[in-house]
Amino acid sequence: MKLPTEFLDRMKQLLGEEEFEEFLKSYDQPRYYGLRINTIKISVEDFLRISPFDLEPVPWTDDGFYYPEGESPGRHPYYHAGLFYIQEPSAMLPGAVINAMPGERVLDLCAAPGGKTVQMAAGMKGQGLLVANDINPERVKALVKNIELCGVRNAIVLNESPDRLSGKFEGFFDKILVDAPCSGEGMFRKDESAIRSWEKFKSERCANLQEEILQHAEAMLKPGGILVYSTCTFAPEENEKMISGFINKFKDYEILSIPLKDGMEPGRPQWADGNEMLSKTVRLWPHRVKGEGHFVAMLRKKGGSDEYQQKQEKRPGELTEKGPGEPAPSPRKSKEDSAASQWQVTANDTRVTVLREAFDRFVRDNLNVEIRGFFSVKGNNLYCLPVPFPDLGGLKIAKFGWYLGEFKRDKFEPSHSLAVSLSKKDFKNVLDFSASSREVTSYLKGETLMAEGQNGLTAICVDGYVLGWAKQTGGIVKNLYPKGWRRMA
Numbered sequence: 001m002k003l004p005t006e007f008l009d010r011m012k013q014l015l016g017e018e019e020f021e022e023f024l025k026s027y028d029q030p031r032y033y034g035l036r037i038n039t040i041k042i043s044v045e046d047f048l049r050i051s052p053f054d055l056e057p058v059p060w061t062d063d064g065f066y067y068p069e070g071e072s073p074g075r076h077p078y079y080h081a082g083l084f085y086i087q088e089p090s091a092m093l094p095g096a097v098i099n100a101m102p103g104e105r106v107l108d109l110c111a112a113p114g115g116k117t118v119q120m121a122a123g124m125k126g127q128g129l130l131v132a133n134d135i136n137p138e139r140v141k142a143l144v145k146n147i148e149l150c151g152v153r154n155a156i157v158l159n160e161s162p163d164r165l166s167g168k169f170e171g172f173f174d175k176i177l178v179d180a181p182c183s184g185e186g187m188f189r190k191d192e193s194a195i196r197s198w199e200k201f202k203s204e205r206c207a208n209l210q211e212e213i214l215q216h217a218e219a220m221l222k223p224g225g226i227l228v229y230s231t232c233t234f235a236p237e238e239n240e241k242m243i244s245g246f247i248n249k250f251k252d253y254e255i256l257s258i259p260l261k262d263g264m265e266p267g268r269p270q271w272a273d274g275n276e277m278l279s280k281t282v283r284l285w286p287h288r289v290k291g292e293g294h295f296v297a298m299l300r301k302k303g304g305s306d307e308y309q310q311k312q313e314k315r316p317g318e319l320t321e322k323g324p325g326e327p328a329p330s331p332r333k334s335k336e337d338s339a340a341s342q343w344q345v346t347a348n349d350t351r352v353t354v355l356r357e358a359f360d361r362f363v364r365d366n367l368n369v370e371i372r373g374f375f376s377v378k379g380n381n382l383y384c385l386p387v388p389f390p391d392l393g394g395l396k397i398a399k400f401g402w403y404l405g406e407f408k409r410d411k412f413e414p415s416h417s418l419a420v421s422l423s424k425k426d427f428k429n430v431l432d433f434s435a436s437s438r439e440v441t442s443y444l445k446g447e448t449l450m451a452e453g454q455n456g457l458t459a460i461c462v463d464g465y466v467l468g469w470a471k472q473t474g475g476i477v478k479n480l481y482p483k484g485w486r487r488m489a
Contacts (some may be wrong), residue, residue, distance in 0.1 A: 001027050003188060004195065011234065014271065019287075026286040031190050034089035034291075035073055036115070037063045039122045040151045041423075041465060042083050050463060052076060052435070058089045058291075059262035061096035063122070066290060075487075077435045080444055081465040082149045082420055087115040088190060090284045090291030094179055094230040095119030097258055097282075097298055102127035104174040109162060109217055112139030114146035116179055121152040129387050131173075133158040133165060140398045145485075147399065151421040154386050157399035162216035168395060169220045175228070176217045180210045182231040182238050186293020189286060203235040210238060214246055218253075224304020227253070230296045236271035239295040243281060244272040247299070255280045256298040263289035267297070344376040344389065355382070355407055362405075362412040366457050369426045376400065380407045416482050419459060419469050427459040429472065435462050442479075443467060446486040449477035 012020040035055075037047045044063055048055065053071055058064035066089060073079055074086055092115075100106045100120035105128060108117045112134035121130055132147065132155055134140050140159045147155050158165065183206045187194040214229065221227055229246075231238050247253050257280045260266070265288060267281030281297040343352055355377060363371060373384040378400060385401040392400075402421065405414040424430055431453055433439040439449050440462050449460075449470065458472045460481075469480040 001189070001192065002195075003027065004198065007185065007188075007198070014234075014236070022287040023285065027189055029189075029286075030069055031292070032089050032290045033067050033069055033071070034058055034064055034087055034092065035067055035084045036061070036087050036092055036119060037065070037084050038082055038118065038150050039063055040118075040126070041081070047083060050078075052078075058092055059289075060264065061092045061119075063119075064089060064092040064096075077440050077444065077462040077467070078465070080149075080485075080487075081462050081467055082151050083465060085115055085118055085146065085150060087119075088187075088292055090186070090289065090294040091115060091232070092119065093264075093282070093284065093294055094177060094228055094296050097296055098175055098177050098226060098228040100124050100130070100175060104128045105172060106130050107165075107169070107173045107176045107217075107220060108132045109165070109176060109178050109213065110134060110180060111143055111157075112136060113142040114150075116177060117143065117155070118146060118150040118152060120177065121147070121150065121155060124154060126153050127386055128154060129385065129390070130155040131158060131169075132156070133160055133162075135159070135161050144399045148403075148417045149420060153384070153402040153421050155399065156385075156390075156392070156397070156401055158392075159396040159398045162213050164395065166216040166219040168391065171220065171222045172390075173220050173225060174222060175226045176221050178210075178213055178217050178227065178229045180206075180213055180229065180231050180238070182206050182210070182233040183235055184232055185234045186232040186284075186286070186295075190292050203233070203237045206233075207235075207237045207242060210242055211245065214242070218246075218250055218301075221301050222304060223252075223301055225301050226256075227299045227301065228296065229299070230294065232292065232294050234293050234295075236268070239283075239297075240267050240269065240272035240278050240281065243267075243297045243299075244275055244278060247277075252302045253299045254302065256300050258282045258296060258298055267295070342372075342374050344374065352377070354410060355412075358407060358410055358412040359404075362414065366414075366428055367422070367426055368428060369422070371404070373402075375404075377407075381405070382407065382412070414457070414469065416468050416480075416485075420466055422459075422466060424459065424461050424464050424466060427466075429454045429456055429458040430461055431458055431470070431472075431477065432461040432464060440467070441487075443470070443481060444487045446479050446481055446483065448479055450475055451477050453477070 037044050053067045055065035095116040100123040102125045111117045111132035117132045137159050144157050183203050184194040255277045265283050266279040269278040284294040373386050374388050376383045382404045383401040403415050403417045443460050453472045455472050458470045460467045460470050471478040
C-alpha cells in the first residue's frame with residue numbers, strides 16, 4: 001500500500017522511530033472484519049448458537065465479534081432478518097462507551113450509515129427517543145434502511161445541519177454522540193479510497209468543521225449529560241487538540257475515564273497542551289489492536305443529576321401480549337381515553353375515528369400484540385413513538401418515528417418496517433423456513449412462493465426471525481418483500 005509521504009513524515013515525527021516502524025508494519029497485515037449482534041432482535045447467546053460464522057469476541061463491546069476474511073455475512077439470510085450489523089471492529093467503541101439506556105433522549109449527530117445508531121438503539125430497548133441525523137441526503141437513505149432493518153422503533157431520522165438542530169433542541173438531550181467527519185487516516189488500511197479523500201480533506205479543514213459541530217452539540221446537551229466525540233483519524237488536531245480546545249472554551253465540561261481493554265491506549269496529552277486529563281481519552285492503533293485507527297473522548301456537562309439511568313417503568317410504546325380474544329391492558333384509565341390522547345392528526349383532519357378503527361381492525365386480524373404509543377398521521381401514513389413527538393417544525397425529516405403503514409380508503413396496509421420490528425410470536429399467520437431453504441432464497445429475490453398456509457397476510461421468517469410480509473392465497477404466496485431490498489443473485 002502506497003501511503004502519502006506527508007502523512008508518513010508526520011506520523012514518524014509524532015511516534016518516534018521505534019513505534020513508527022511498528023505502526024508502518026501494520027499496513028502489511030490484513031485488515032480485520034467485524035459484525036455486531038443486534039440484541040434488539042436476538043440475544044448474543046442465541047445468535048452464537050445458530051451462527052454460521054467462526055466468531056471471535058471484540059474486546060471493547062459485549063455484542064461485537066470478528067469474522068474471518070473471505071466470509072460474506074451480508075449475503076446470509078440472517079443479515080436480511082436484521083440479526084447483525086456489519087461494522088469495522090474499532091468503530092464499535094464509541095457506541096459502547098456512550099452506553100445509551102432505556103428512557104433517555106439520545107442524539108447521533110453525524111449518524112450515517114447507522115452502525116452506531118443501531119448500537120445505541122439496542123441499549124435503549126425501544127424506550128426513550130433516539131434522534132439520528134446526517135447532513136448528507138444520500139447517506140441518510142442508508143441510515144433509514146439500516147434503522148428499519150434492525151427493527152428500531154424509537155428513532156426519528158433528520159437530514160439537517162447541526163446549527164439548525166441546535167436552534168430547535170437547546171438543552172434537550174441526555175446523551176449526544178459526535179462521530180465527527182474527519183480526515184480518515186485510521187481507515188487507510190481498510191479502504192484505499194480514504195487515501196484519495198485525505199488528499200482533499202486535510203486535518204486543518206476537518207478540524208474547523210469539527211469545532212463548529214461540537215459547539216452546536218454542546219448547546220443541545222442538558223446539564224449532567226454525556227457527550228462522546230470520536231474520529232477515525234490519527235491527527236492530534238482532530239483529536240487531543242480538539243478536546244483540549246473544547247474544554248478550555250466550555251469550562252463546565254469534564255473528561256471522563258474510559259476503561260482500557262486489550263491494546264486500547266490513553267490519548268497523548270503531549271500532542272496537545274500537556275493537560276494530563278487528556279490521558280482519559282482513548283486511542284485505538286492498528287499496531288496495538290485488531291482493528292483500525294480510532295479516537296474516543298467521553299465528556300460530562302456539569303450540573304443536573306449524576307444519575308443517568310432512569311427508572312425502568314412500563315412505558316407506552318411497548319408491545320403487550322394478549323391471549324385469543326383478550327384485549328391488552330390500556331396504559332390509561334380506559335382504552336378510549338388512551339387512544340384519543342395518543343393519536344395526533346392535523347388540525348383539519350376529521351378522519352381520526354375512521355383511521356383508528358382501520359388500524360385496530362388490522363391489528364386484531366393479523367397480530368397477537370397491541371401496539372401502544374403516541375401515533376401521528378401524516379397524510380395517509382401512520383407513525384408511532386414510545387414518547388410524545390418533539391416539535392420538528394421546519395426540519396427536514398427522513399423518518400418520522402416508527403413507520404407503521406398507509407391508509408388506503410378505509411383499509412390499513414402495513415409497512416415492511418412494521419413487520420421487521422416484530423417477532424415471530426407477534427403474528428397470527430407465519431411461514432417459517434430454514435436459512436438454507438430454496439424458499440428463503442426465492443423470497444429475498446422477490447419471487448412468488450408455493451406453500452400451504454392460512455389465507456391472508458403472512459409473516460415470512462427464517463429460522464424463527466422475521467424477513468417481511470407475504471400474502472397467502474391457497475398454495476400461492478405473493479411476495480411483498482420491498483423491491484429496493486431484494487437480492488439480485
